[in-house]
Amino acid sequence: MGTADEELLSRIRAGDSDAWADAFKEYHRLTRRVVTAAMGGAARSVFGRSADDVETIVWQEAMRNGVPDGVSLRAHLLQLCRSRAIDALRRGRAHPEEELPSSDEEDTEKVRPGDIEIYNGGSVEEEVAQGDLAERISAHLGVLTDGQRYAVVERVMKQRPAKDVAAELNVSPPRVAQLVTQAYKRLRPALDADEAITGEERP
Amino acid sequence: MTDTPEPSDDRSLDHLIEAYLEYLDGAGPEPTLTELSGPQRAEAQELLTLIDASWGSHLDMPPLEKDPVAIALGFAPQPIPVIIAGPRLKSVRQQNHLDARQLTEAIRTLGGDLSIPEVVRLERLPASEIPASTAAVLADALEVSIDEITDPSHLDSFVAWLYSEEFEQTVATWAADEHRDRDASAREARQRLLSASRRSAGQAGRPEWHTLLQAVLEAMR
Numbered sequence: 549m550g551t552a553d554e555e556l557l558s559r560i561r562a563g564d565s566d567a568w569a570d571a572f573k574e575y576h577r578l579t580r581r582v583v584t585a586a587m588g589g590a591a592r593s594v595f596g597r598s599a600d601d602v603e604t605i606v607w608q609e610a611m612r613n614g615v616p617d618g619v620s621l622r623a624h625l626l627q628l629c630r631s632r633a634i635d636a637l638r639r640g641r642a643h644p645e646e647e648l649p650s651s652d653e654e655d656t657e658k659v660r661p662g663d664i665e666i667y668n669g670g671s672v673e674e675e676v677a678q679g680d681l682a683e684r685i686s687a688h689l690g691v692l693t694d695g696q697r698y699a700v701v702e703r704v705m706k707q708r709p710a711k712d713v714a715a716e717l718n719v720s721p722p723r724v725a726q727l728v729t730q731a732y733k734r735l736r737p738a739l740d741a742d743e744a745i746t747g748e749e750r751p
Numbered sequence: 752m753t754d755t756p757e758p759s760d761d762r763s764l765d766h767l768i769e770a771y772l773e774y775l776d777g778a779g780p781e782p783t784l785t786e787l788s789g790p791q792r793a794e795a796q797e798l799l800t801l802i803d804a805s806w807g808s809h810l811d812m813p814p815l816e817k818d819p820v821a822i823a824l825g826f827a828p829q830p831i832p833v834i835i836a837g838p839r840l841k842s843v844r845q846q847n848h849l850d851a852r853q854l855t856e857a858i859r860t861l862g863g864d865l866s867i868p869e870v871v872r873l874e875r876l877p878a879s880e881i882p883a884s885t886a887a888v889l890a891d892a893l894e895v896s897i898d899e900i901t902d903p904s905h906l907d908s909f910v911a912w913l914y915s916e917e918f919e920q921t922v923a924t925w926a927a928d929e930h931r932d933r934d935a936s937a938r939e940a941r942q943r944l945l946s947a948s949r950r951s952a953g954q955a956g957r958p959e960w961h962t963l964l965q966a967v968l969e970a971m972r
Contacts, residue, residue, distance in 0.1 A: 568826075572821065573815075576812075576818075580812070580820070581808070600819045600823075603820050604819075604823045608824070678803070681804035682808035685801060685804060686805075686810075700805065701809065704808075705805055705806075705807070706807075707775075710772065710773075721769075722769055726768075726769075729764055729798065732801045733794075733798065735801065736801070739801075
């Protein structure tokens, strides 16, 4: 992850015209996941803004302003997701019954991220951290065996009943849980390696 | 699906994860970690953190060309255009004994969307770029293969040159120098040159076309 991020940053700073398109391909899943979680779901619209709108704003801002020195592109995008989701939620809280204003002016009032609670009781900070971790887990599914990966994707990520997944794998439901346990044990070293490269810590 | 079972020496952890997944399903109480030893408890806590993050995290991503964010940012791939030679289109339509109205009705029946003025305009221009999907419907409506209306051999020599490597290279170099989009620049240059060729009846040869292109690019600065 670190090397790809550094290469993208170098290309962006060198003015490579395709660099942002490649950055989008690399991190679109991450920004979508994180913004959607922070906004409380893909279908939820806050003060006329959907998760898609907020994600678009995140990328536009990144492309317009560039990436500060000493920050990875991934970390910068996550920070923008956090900030713009908070902006949207604050606007929604300040104007719960109003329609989207005609002007495009942004709310510039400073907020503390921990102040914003989303509707399911979590905070934007927590949701962003969870989304980031979920994306990193998803990126490392390749280290799993076929059965482990199937069990994680179907049982955990898609929240399907154990008996259905067990029938498809031709195993017992307890065996599905065993595969899930083995899978996450195997994922831990890969996630630890991420941390060693990026300096990011698991929650 | 084949998967060789790995030996599990940690049945209490397996049971805990099974119980935790049932808890997340809403089908059981939240299991406690009190029965686990210290190191096991730490490992279990880490695994539960990962499972919490993954729970319900499956993400359905639309294809890039239909992704609203990619479209808004201009990162969605553009539909692949094909080149239609207007005189060839007209000739094929007439061979099929269809007038423009009958052709547009046939297109509509096949789920396409071309109006009579659009068909007439396509036929009048020496060449037009249209999406491959539109060309396919047009060919179906005319009951010919798509090659019958898109084959470059049906283009006159000047129009064929507008889609040549020489043209593409010249525009690409100019677009890079001017920090402009290569494909958009090529489209605009072609459009301007086609208008110019109508005025001059396309009498010139390759060197003159190149000079004309340079003049058009200069005007596009």
